[in-house]
Amino acid sequence: MFHKEGYKIIAITFIIVVGSYLLIDALIALNWLKTLLFAVVGIFLILILQFFRNPKRNTVNNDNQVLSPVDGKVVVIEEVFEKEYFKEKRLQVSVFMSPINVHVTRYPINGKVVFSKYHPGKYLVAWHPKASEENERTTVVVESNSYGKVLYRQIAGALAKRIVNYAKVGDTAIQGSDSGFIKFGSRVDLFLPLDTNIKVSLNQKVRGGESIIAEI
Structure with missing residues (x-):
């Protein structure tokens, strides 16, 4: 689950990532460099998704x-x-x-x-x-x-x-x-x-x- 404050940024990030993958695939000929750039873009996406995660918490409500x-x-x-x-x-x-x-x-x-x-x-x-x-x-x-x-x-x-x-x-x-x-x-x-x-x-x-x- 992701926090609503991240929806816009996550959507923009996905667009950037997809565009980057297409450009890398089209413009880079060296396989090792292509793989490295794919990995960098993938890590960037994972970091954004991790930052805006909103895990469920088991709060024990206690007024004291x-x-x-x-x-x-x-x-x-x-x-x-x-x-x-x-x-x-x-x-x-x-x-x-x-x-x-x-x-x-x-x-x-x-x-x-x-x-x-x-x-x-x-x-x-x-x-x-x-x-x-x-x-x-x-x-x-x-x-x-x-x-x-x-x-x-x-x-x-x-x-x-x-x-x-x-x-x-x-x-x-x-x-x-x-x-x-x-x-x-x-x-x-x-x-x-x-x-x-x-x-x-x-x-x-x-x-x-x-x-x-x-x-x-």
Whole structure:
């Protein structure tokens, strides 16, 4: 299954690949070179298809847990001052996505979307300390009756040029369901209450909609 954000790019890629195969076959006489170019074009197609894959996830809905919004590796667990919305100290958990990870963003908790804002910005590498404040990004806050408010921030990386955010103020957030997509390398930050029981460790690999980041 592929994400809807990739349909157009996948269709264009197929056209380019078919055209490239026809041109290579018509213009290249050397068999070894023809085979090499066919392989390069084929690998390009496979990479595009892999990037836009949208595998089904078995989300166990639980109002007492915060699930990872994305696939990737935990790169930050620390207490910080969140400047944009809470304007107070929060626990930050950041997940870095490489280009080969699934790039679907999923709601980490159940609740109501109470804040959603897009910020244009730079394209620093996603692990840069200032990426959370200076890169292209979206900030979404979901309020749960049992857990309170959780903020998650989609952050573009050096390769990402477009962040897709479906969350609108007033929307009902369903834990594990699709809330957006980031194209070509990025990171997502979670900002949680200070008394949150963190269930992950640095460098741990997590899966969006399945891995438990924290519990009440």
